[in-house]
Amino acid sequence: MFTRKFWIKAGLLALFLAVAGHAALPQTTGSDSQSERIAKLEQAVAEAKGSADNSWMLMSSALVLMMTGPGLALFYGGLVRKKNVLATMMQSFALMALVTVLWALIGYSLSFGSGNSFIGSLSHLFLRGVGAQPDAAYAATIPQQTFMVYQLMFAIITPALITGAFAERMKFSAMVLFMILWSVVIYDPMAHMVWGKGGLLNAALGGRFPTLDFAGGTVVHVTSGVSALVCALYLGKRLGYPQESMPPHSVVLSFIGACLLWVGWFGFNAGSALSAGSLATSAFVATHFAAAAAVVGWAGAEWLRNGKPSALGAISGAVAGLVAITPAAGFVSPMSALCIGLIAGVFCYWMVSRVKARLGYDDSLDAFGVHGVGGTIGALLTGVFAASAVNPIFKDAQGNPLASGFLEGNYGQLLNQFVGVAIAWGLAAVGTVVILKVVDLTVGLRVSSDHEIQGLDLSQHGEEGYYWEVSA
Amino acid sequence: MTKVEAVIQPSRFEAVKEVLAELGVEGMTISDVRGHGRQKGHTEIYRGREYSVDLVPKIKVEMVLPDNLVDAAVDAILQTAGSGKIGDGKIFLYRVEEAIRIRNQERGVAAL
Numbered sequence: 001m002f003t004r005k006f007w008i009k010a011g012l013l014a015l016f017l018a019v020a021g022h023a024a025l026p027q028t029t030g031s032d033s034q035s036e037r038i039a040k041l042e043q044a045v046a047e048a049k050g051s052a053d054n055s056w057m058l059m060s061s062a063l064v065l066m067m068t069g070p071g072l073a074l075f076y077g078g079l080v081r082k083k084n085v086l087a088t089m090m091q092s093f094a095l096m097a098l099v100t101v102l103w104a105l106i107g108y109s110l111s112f113g114s115g116n117s118f119i120g121s122l123s124h125l126f127l128r129g130v131g132a133q134p135d136a137a138y139a140a141t142i143p144q145q146t147f148m149v150y151q152l153m154f155a156i157i158t159p160a161l162i163t164g165a166f167a168e169r170m171k172f173s174a175m176v177l178f179m180i181l182w183s184v185v186i187y188d189p190m191a192h193m194v195w196g197k198g199g200l201l202n203a204a205l206g207g208r209f210p211t212l213d214f215a216g217g218t219v220v221h222v223t224s225g226v227s228a229l230v231c232a233l234y235l236g237k238r239l240g241y242p243q244e245s246m247p248p249h250s251v252v253l254s255f256i257g258a259c260l261l262w263v264g265w266f267g268f269n270a271g272s273a274l275s276a277g278s279l280a281t282s283a284f285v286a287t288h289f290a291a292a293a294a295v296v297g298w299a300g301a302e303w304l305r306n307g308k309p310s311a312l313g314a315i316s317g318a319v320a321g322l323v324a325i326t327p328a329a330g331f332v333s334p335m336s337a338l339c340i341g342l343i344a345g346v347f348c349y350w351m352v353s354r355v356k357a358r359l360g361y362d363d364s365l366d367a368f369g370v371h372g373v374g375g376t377i378g379a380l381l382t383g384v385f386a387a388s389a390v391n392p393i394f395k396d397a398q399g400n401p402l403a404s405g406f407l408e409g410n411y412g413q414l415l416n417q418f419v420g421v422a423i424a425w426g427l428a429a430v431g432t433v434v435i436l437k438v439v440d441l442t443v444g445l446r447v448s449s450d451h452e453i454q455g456l457d458l459s460q461h462g463e464e465g466y467y468w469e470v471s472a
Numbered sequence: 473m474t475k476v477e478a479v480i481q482p483s484r485f486e487a488v489k490e491v492l493a494e495l496g497v498e499g500m501t502i503s504d505v506r507g508h509g510r511q512k513g514h515t516e517i518y519r520g521r522e523y524s525v526d527l528v529p530k531i532k533v534e535m536v537l538p539d540n541l542v543d544a545a546v547d548a549i550l551q552t553a554g555s556g557k558i559g560d561g562k563i564f565l566y567r568v569e570e571a572i573r574i575r576n577q578e579r580g581v582a583a584l
Contacts, residue, residue, distance in 0.1 A: 244486040453483040462517050468506060470527070 063267025074257030083455025164365030165228030211420030217327025225372020258315035290341030294321020297345025324378030383417030
């Protein structure tokens with residue numbers, strides 16, 4: 001009988017022969033000159049790197065989509081009353097479809113086509129010229145199509161974040177029109193300014209005010225958070241708020257959603273390295289550490305104030321920390337990430353629990369308190385903590401790294417961060433008011449009070465999230 | 473003692489609870505119920521298949537009150553739960569023979 005040992009030995013021998021035979025092959029065909037062989041080798045190495053980068057970027061694209069559905073859909077869906085659960089989840093899901101179509105037709109071109117300082121161009125209309133060839137200005141090792149689809153996932157989640165502010169009271173038709181306009185008028189220009197070729201705030205491609213924003217602190221979180229605040233103010237409070245209690249109908253759903261967001265965020269931030277190297281690792285680590293510190297910050301603050309750390313507080317803290325580290329990941333060290341997370345966790349808790357109540361606006365699911373505030377803190381702290389050892393973004397003429405952030409002595413960077421944040425605030429606030437006005441005058445923003453009382457699941461979609469059966 | 477049983481619109485419950493508390497009603501029992509009177513239900517559609525839902529959600533409030541509170545409580549419910557539309561609900565009154573607090577065996581109004 002053959003023993004197990006025998007088979008292992010035989011297997012190893014076969015493997016050895018196969019490898020040896022394979023390695024011998026080029027020598028047997030061997031009329032290539034030395035330089036030809038080196039050229040072939042270089043091409044093979046480039047292809048291998050391209051494949052590695054591409055696989056990580058496709059993975060990251062999928063992770064970022066997962067943040068919207070099911071991540072955000074569950075997170076927000078659990079926070080509303082049960083009569084609105086489907087309508088709330090449907091808003092996120094609808095954006096997965098709507099923004100995708102819009103992106104293919106015009107969005108990508110307006111964001112990443114080479115245009116002026118403020119907006120792209122129509123050069124990539126209908127995705128013309130977006131194929132297997134990399135666009136070296138953005139990401140030299142992956143097909144431009146990969147870059148395009150990765151950026152699309154950001155364009156999806158950003159407006160989906162806003163839905164938390166007008167949850168439980170906006171008409172579905174109004175949401176659709178609002179989001180189409182918002183994507184084109186606010187998201188595309190903002191993405192172009194920060195990340196597009198020649199954009200006003202682009203730090204890597206020669207912008208006038210180089211703002212450090214690794215994964216979208218200004219583009220994604222400040223714009224969505226500020227727009228959320230404007231929406232909450234414009235639409236007014238939900239019927240019965242704040243006299244009636246409107247607690248989340250299922251923190252369990254929100255819990256699952258928040259955990260999916262945390263995991264998806266690795267694609268969001270580490271993917272923003274646009275390659276699979278050590279920069280991606282650095283962003284990944286910073287992301288994770290900030291989220292953890294923010295959980296400690298928010299839940300700890302709650303524990304001290306209310307005597308109990310809540311599950312909802314812990315998961316809200318995680319999201320706040322992830323938001324704040326979004327612009328900074330890829331620029332800061334793990335210790336700085338812990339600081340940023342802790343500060344964001346405590347500050348967002350204070351905004352959501354104290355300041356919101358005092359100011360009296362009804363941002364149903366705290367899209368502003370978490371994304372607007374967390375994004376702003378993160379963008380400013382990026383200017384403080386950015387380290388050239390982590391990411392030498394600024395270089396002198398000889399290619400030597402220059403100081404990145406305030407702590408390294410680049411004091412002007414904080415000012416640039418301010419400019420970036422101010423532009424994001426201004427564009428989001430003014431643009432959102434105009435868009436809301438247009439939608440209000442055409443299709444109308446708010447559901448009737450009868451429909452609001454009945455719940456949006458029934459009044460907008462003709463369904464119930466939890467169908468009530470008489471058991472037989 | 474009288475038992476007041478009111479079936480009302482869920483959206484009015486918070487307001488009703490508040491006025492009753494102001495009147496000095498110290499306890500109540502609430503149930504999520506479904507039912508129908510003259511109010512018509514609605515249709516829901518799942519993958520093109522229509523379901524007619526004729527049992528609509530309501531809140532049932534039950535409380536046992538000393539007789540001097542009953543009229544005021546009924547008035548308060550009428551005013552806060554009423555919109556003048558079909559579907560506002562109903563109030564039923566029953567005489568109650570005895571009430572007993574389990575903790576200390578108090579009886580009658582003292583047990584309420």
